Amino acid sequence: MCELLGMSANVPTDIVFSFTGLVERGGVTGPHSDGWGITFYDGKGCRSFRDHLPSCQSEVAKLVKNYPIKSKAVISHIRQANRGGVSLENTHPFGRELWGSNWTYAHNGQLSDYEQAITTERFIPIGQTDSELAFCWLLEKMAQQFPTQPTDSRLLFDFLLQQCDFLRTFGVFNMLLSNGEFVFAYCTNNLTWITRRAPFGKAKLIDTDVVIDFQQETTPFDVVTVIATKPLTNDEAWQKMTTGAMVMFCEGELEFSHQGELMVD
């Protein structure tokens, strides 16, 4: 299993605080030591940093922690390999262009017996993971359904929900997907999110001894949503998603949500 981290914000925001908690899980407080990656959007462009070294040992992860890159949309992932070896091409997040936008995706979970049902022709996996194949398949379905990006993003949300429900029939499919404008999250069993807005308070990371006072870092107009596999702080109210639930954030705000089934912990 792996850990996911995503962010959607209405102002360029640095994710150093949350990322600091996440990298601890890459070999210190968690076993996710088979690589990590993070993609920051800047307008339609994006920057990706990826390493197949454990995030807690990675020089590039140190750069990301020490050199805050501000962004309105971020997707990050730390990996504990199940399908596909430990290599750069198997390291999330994965990216492809569709409709003239960079799409970025990361997956937590594992799919089984999908080889007959999940095939692609246009978007071909570069690595060997079930995760990247599912991403390619999603993009292929999106491209087939919509020749250009639908102006009504509800159509895209509903279509993605159907496709994710299908992928979930093959196993555990928790995922984050973004085009820089929207951040989608689909849950099978492990995803939580929190929206921070004024009045901002303090929060303490669960995985390492760091406290942040968001009041010092923000303006009263900032809206910042963080999505993670498990809560990163223990003094805030994270929303736990249910099985089959999907959400879409834009500029930090929840735009669309689909309630999943009630799940017993």
Place this chain on the structure above:
Amino acid sequence: MCELLGMSANVPTDIVFSFTGLVERGGVTGPHSDGWGITFYDGKGCRSFRDHLPSCQSEVAKLVKNYPIKSKAVISHIRQANRGGVSLENTHPFGRELWGSNWTYAHNGQLSDYEQAITTERFIPIGQTDSELAFCWLLEKMAQQFPTQPTDSRLLFDFLLQQCDFLRTFGVFNMLLSNGEFVFAYCTNNLTWITRRAPFGKAKLIDTDVVIDFQQETTPFDVVTVIATKPLTNDEAWQKMTTGAMVMFCEGELEFSHQGELMVD
């Protein structure tokens, strides 16, 4: 105009020496201050670092200089904007997946009156540059011609040469293209290359006061080719490419070459 830098090698090799010379041209010895980027292959995966800050001021460029990433194929670019604003999505190298491989491309030059002739449907530009459009068009032609990557890479070389000759009818088209295995270079007016192999000697950068003794950095079996807009050292014999010339390197060795027209300097 911009500056290109490429490398093909038979062993993972760091490009810090050449990159150090190139970044000086990004605002110190050269006017190319509108961003820079570099892509390093690692197997089928690749790492890209891009910044729209001048390379001589960029924190990320400092990381790349100080933290040598070894690779067998590298594409790099520093930019002086002509078409398309200074932004991350307009920053080379550009990347797309085709045939299950990461393709990376950078362009030096400028095209004119191409809007009717150079159009794409499948690979859509994310930014606003003529360069990225030409890349998308090349990939679209490659995908139309070959449903999968041809096993005879001569077929690909000859096909790419035809397409590049066509693009050159719209202006200056110097470009580097790689899938991690091959590094292609096409010249309109400014490309040079050098293959270094045993016995290795010393070389001094033109743009900054750095000398390297390649003997200290290599084994007798290393073969490393560097391609650049202009020679980066002044005490080695760089091969100047002619108009319409194309070369393809694999594992540092020249595999195919097409002689262009003789060009008067």
